[in-house]
Amino acid sequence: GAVVSQHPSWVICKSGTSVKIECRSLDFQATTMFWYRQFPKQSLMLMATSNEGSKATYEQGVEKDKFLINHASLTLSTLTVTSAHPEDSSFYICSRTLGETQYFGPGTRLLVL
Amino acid sequence: AQSVTQLGSHVSVSEGALVLLRCNYSSSVPPYLFWYVQYPNQGLQLLLKYTSAATLVKGINGFEAEFKKSETSFHLTKPSAHMSDAAEYFCAVTNTGTASKLTFGTGTRLQVTL
Numbered sequence A: 001g002a003v004v005s006q007h008p009s010w011v012i013c014k015s016g017t018s019v020k021i022e023c024r025s026l027d028f029q030a031t032t033m034f035w036y037r038q039f040p041k042q043s044l045m046l047m048a049t050s051n052e053g054s055k056a057t058y059e060q061g062v063e064k065d066k067f068l069i070n071h072a073s074l075t076l077s078t079l080t081v082t083s084a085h086p087e088d089s090s091f092y093i094c095s096r097t098l099g100e101t102q103y104f105g106p107g108t109r110l111l112v113l
Numbered sequence B: 001a002q003s004v005t006q007l008g009s010h011v012s013v014s015e016g017a018l019v020l021l022r023c024n025y026s027s028s029v030p031p032y033l034f035w036y037v038q039y040p041n042q043g044l045q046l047l048l049k050y051t052s053a054a055t056l057v058k059g060i061n062g063f064e065a066e067f068k069k070s071e072t073s074f075h076l077t078k079p080s081a082h083m084s085d086a087a088e089y090f091c092a093v094t095n096t097g098t099a100s101k102l103t104f105g106t107g108t109r110l111q112v113t114l
Helices: none
Strands: A004-007 A010-013 A019-025 A032-038 A044-051 A067-073 A076-081 A090-098 A101-104 A108-112 B002-005 B010-014 B019-021 B024-027 B032-038 B044-050 B056-058 B064-068 B073-078 B087-094 B108-113
Touching: A004 A090, A010 A019, A019 A032, A019 A090, A019 A108, A032 A067, A032 A076, A044 A067, A076 A090, A101 B032, A101 B044, B002 B087, B010 B019, B019 B108, B024 B073, B024 B087, B032 B064, B032 B073, B044 B056, B044 B064, B044 B073, B073 B087
Parallel strands: A010 A108, B010 B108
Antiparallel strands: A004 A019, A019 A076, A032 A044, A032 A090, A067 A076, A090 A101, A090 A108, B002 B024, B019 B073, B032 B044, B032 B087, B056 B064, B064 B073, B087 B108
């Protein structure tokens, strides 16, 4: 069964609004979770590492003020896309680790109009 | 530094034929290697992984992969393709004891025809 859930699975919003995506670890506590972005027909690009109780670590080129990450509990990390624009439209996927393996959520498709 | 190269962005096989998806890696230290499958509009599902134990790794859905250090390869195979195998396949590498940043290949789309 699924070990990582994401909500919502689909979201459509107007340009300029903010969107929050939730990522939950269902079976184990997760001190570290990862957020990825995937453009159509492309691979996954790591955006940031979410750390429980501390600030997220962002990859080079990812705007931390644009993509706010909060890892407030051991089972929940959230990604907020602030002031979304059409170029932020993408498929966002989170993952959590167990040992050496990452387990991925089902993804959230964001469409900004 | 680590990297993954997947040769062939698109592979087409007939149902019942052998599936071979290629993955070569580059890593300065012993790698951990993974194959994930992604169905349309879904997240990634772990197929199998190599973590320095047996070099021939068996995964779900009849897939297997062999780690060949001399060739820096981790090709994915399945003896007989099924229509349900049509999906995007990603090879990924990390090289730490606990899961850290995964570096993904660009993916290979597998098409299975009748």
